[in-house]
Amino acid sequence: MKLFIIPLLLISFSVKSQDYSISKIPEELTKNADAVVRFSEGEFEILSIDKAKYRTRAVITILNKDGNHNALISENYDKLISLKDFQVSKYDANGKKVYKAKNSDFVDQAITSEVNSYDDSRIRGIDLRQETFPYTIEYEYELIFKYLYFIPRWYFHSSKRETVEYSKYRIISPPELEPRYLSKNTSEPVESKEGEKVVWTWERKNLASVNPELYGPSFYDIAPHIIASPSKFEFDGYRGDLSTWDGFAKWQNVLNQGRGELPIETINHIKELTEGLGDREKIKTVYEYLQSKTRYVSIQLGIGGFQPFPAKFVDEVGYGDCKALSFYTKSLLEEVGVTSNYTIVYGGNNPPKINKDFPSPSYFNHVILSVPMQEDTIWLECTSQTKPFGYLGTFTSDRDVFVVTDEGGSIVRTPKYELESNKRISKVHVKIDDVGNGLVSIDNRYEGLEYEYGNLNFYVNSSTDRQKKWVENSIDIPSFSIESFEFANNKDLLPSIDFSASLIVNKLVSKSGTRFFLQPNIINKNRWIPNKDENRTQSIYEDHGYWEIDTITYELPEQHVVEAFFEPIEIISEFGEYTAAIKATEDGDISYIRTFKQFDGIFPNTSYQDYIDFHKKIVRADKKRISFKKKT
């Protein structure tokens, strides 16, 4: 048996013996809440230019099942961040301590994604969830940073539907390393001195819960919180100053310095490939060379989280992460006489708003390349083997990004894909036989951001096995068999995918007695309606505008005529426009034409009911039926 000697720790927090019984919670804090933060305290202390310490302690009472996530307590660490003095306890409703975690109670494991990553991150944690309520958990721990680069954000509430009895955040720093901070949705801190050190304190009491609404801004945007960032700092021996974008850029340039060298064979090869080409063509050739040669592998080890692998390494092994692949491409471009810029971005939905006066690396999670041209800029996503040249897509378009040049750094906005360029056009022909089976031929085009419709951009490059799944999932007909299908990938600057298919549908139209019933919108039914919310307080966000145009022609079985169909429908609102109409052609056939424009923008909360109604009407219109029967 092993014996552990646990050192006694002197915790500098003022741990007063407090009463955590549920009866002590002010009544208004228990209303509409799943949990109450009884007490929380965080303290980030800059010890020196390359050392920092973060300590936190919290006591949270969990009122019901939805608050139970608070009892899953964990923290991440790695080789450069050590996690110390992790203490966890549990109290019953009367405030009596019923559990204190032993060292062996904690789970400690590597954080590992399933594929392609080099990562030394670990997680240590404990699950204190239980099924009877209320109960109270308490935790505290310390993180020692062997560098200074980030300062953790502080949220007084740990999540939505939580109230706060007491919460405090402190940042402590020697005066020469004074960090910068922003008080978001809350008031400014109290500044004081502790010896030589400067201390900023945010202390809050009795905060109501923060409850985000669907299709509105997220909890992280609207909750009161503190963002802070070092000014002078050092990471793994690299010193820098984050207080200006230029300073940030300068540091990144130092990290990148001397890593662009390429083997002479590669230089000769790429020069040969691009010989005689104009600049645009050159860039495209280099980009396509990159795509054919490399694949993405995530690397998060120490400074490797910020410093690209040398270009030579990528050249040799054919893989790298976003930094390495972008930097490799930059080095290749340099060899053919094209200057490009290392560009640090946030990739994904809901990019954080960048405060231009508050430089910080914490806005970003990804790197791309920008190539300034005479009249525009070409943007290159270097981690994808398949993205069309110059296409940003939903991942990085329409946001502020940080462009690092030799001279310094600046915030630049990536282009936006406007409504008119995001089009989904369907041309469908349906031949119905006299038992109601249908032969359906589809010609669709997905353009602009619609290139990513249902992850089409991924499937277009996949095995036919996966493509078939996309077809099965994206076509709205309950059961059909696929005769044939085909994709054409047009990798233009505004890319598009042409999809054509031929399907056989058993019982496309249902026959009841002597009539056939048909919902003419067989491929693009909108079913989505926003949730009811009578007290909407926040604005409504629509990030992308798009346009759908569907034309479906029906060839009825012989001797059959349309019996009844609906009048043209037009639905117009501030959120978009919809039309649907049936036309009978001269040879007895029918055509269904539907158009839908979704506007993008931020709409006022007062329009929420209109938002629901607009979608309700569309859902209803998309379900309209027509009937036909045999001529008598």
Next chain:
Amino acid sequence: MKLSLAAFTILISFHISFSQTKIQFGEIDEKFFSMTHCPFDSSAGAFVIEDYGFSSLNAAYNLDFQYHGVIKILSKDELDRASIKIRHSNDSRITKFKASTYNYEDGKVVESSIKKSDAIIEKINDNTNSFNFNLPNVREGSIIEYTYSVTSGSLTSLKTWYFQSSIPAIKSQYEVMVPNYFQYERMLQGYHPLAKGEVTQKYSAINGQRVPFQHHNYIALNVPAFKTEPYITTTSDYISKIDFELKKYQFPNETEKVYLPKDYAALAKKMYESEYWHGNITKSKFTKDAVEVLKVTSNSKAALAESIFYYVRDNFTENYDNKYPSLKKVFSEKKGTGGDINMVLAAMLNEAGFDVNLVRISTRSHGKINPHVPIARQFNFTIVKVIVDESERLLDASDKNTPYEALPKYCLNGKGLVIAPTEQWVALKPFASNGTTYSGNFEVTEEGILNGNVTIRRMGYRAWRFKDDVEDDGIEDYKNSFYSNNETWNINNHELGELKEGYQLDEKIEAEIEDKVDDLGDVMYLNPIIVGQITDNPFKTEKRKYPVDYGAPFTNTYIMKFRLAKGLEVDELPQPKSIKLPNNSGKLLYSASFMNGEITITNRIQISKSEFSSSEYAFLREFYALIVEKHGEQIVLRRP
């Protein structure tokens, strides 16, 4: 259980001289470079050219496992196959590592290799490491190859070999070489026949003596990719694989040591005599006080058994933090694993004087029991068998919503082994009344709006599952999601009832519904299946190799009534329909009538058995196609 070196009384060294039949590293047939698809599955994005495993004993009595794999990458979405993580115990090391990528460039094969030092060893937890590496220069058309050896400490079970994976394989081979001192049970499973499966005697030198070895050689060719389908227990019940379990060993001039029990009777007996299993529940004094309290309120023996069950079910929480606590501690802390909670139940029943036994089972997600090989770790859960009023009952008190009368669905996996002095198996039977009844009563207004209510009565597994879900997500979330799935309903009242008689749960919705009727002026169409409409056939693939496993039979019933407002007439009703699946294993009834101003649509869908074989699949698929069709049919109303 781990077989340690100390278990052997003699130390000898093996020199295994034996020629393996696999291809050598780097010897890749040129034809694979030009291939643009898998020869027998054109839809695959990658395929295995060769997958080879070899398990053998080394001189230190450890198991050596050698692996050699060759994969052809065809499409870009499969490039991640070149990032490889090999999990192994942290007391073993990866050796003899080689890895290469081959690309065909300008008419010749270009090889890019990595060394062992290019890999990263990641600590997963206290027992497990992961050996991670990325093959270089992998792109569409590349062939990747890697090989390694690893020692594993356990002789009791050799490495499981999967002939099948998510991509097709041209060849998959497993060889095993063990001295006859060791006898293994082998368990072969799957729906793809082996091309070769042979065991031969070979001789090899040990301490200068010729010692007989068993050489196993299994080859599967053109193995299709494994694709998961709806209604299965767990993937590992269907995929093609082979397992080896140490049965016994005997060295020359030594007595035989038996590792696996002789049969299930022996396994059951051993557990019956074990302090940990049956022994544990007979020492039940610590439950005495609690049992006495329950006795006071129970007026019969049968009532006492039931109240003990509910006492345990409603007061104990499942918790997997503590490994191997004493039963007494589980009892005092009121928490433990599901199996421990059931052992407390057994102890209390024992204390109350019932004839009680533990039953070991394997849950559905844990896979089927091999009926021939008595391996204890095939079981992963414990339930309780008790005799009440001379009849046998099986109980599981660890599931919050399952009543005294039923076993939870996760238990329904064939049969369970009773921990008793003799071999006894008990069938894990599903609860009898399962399904959902949808009863609607609506007024059809002149404008074509439906006004009325619908009651959804969930029974048995449907009811318990529903209660679990609602309790997990909260009633508000459930109602919200109901609302978003039925967007065009104006809901006036929405009530969720409590469990009735332990197995029925009613949900009642009063609403005004606009979208079920299409108003086209003279005529109106009404889809009568107001809720629970089946719009999709779950059985998409045309053929299926393995059985359909529902877990339990069920019946769904729809009774929808519509009273017509003045000024509306019935023009046409859907046609009645009645069909049966072969051997009465399922039926569909559909009828429509109009009497006294009221339309009644009745539909019953009945599945009468839990499992359907692959030969019955076509009927089942057709059956669902017909359901989808009938559920899409319309009532035609007319304004005269």
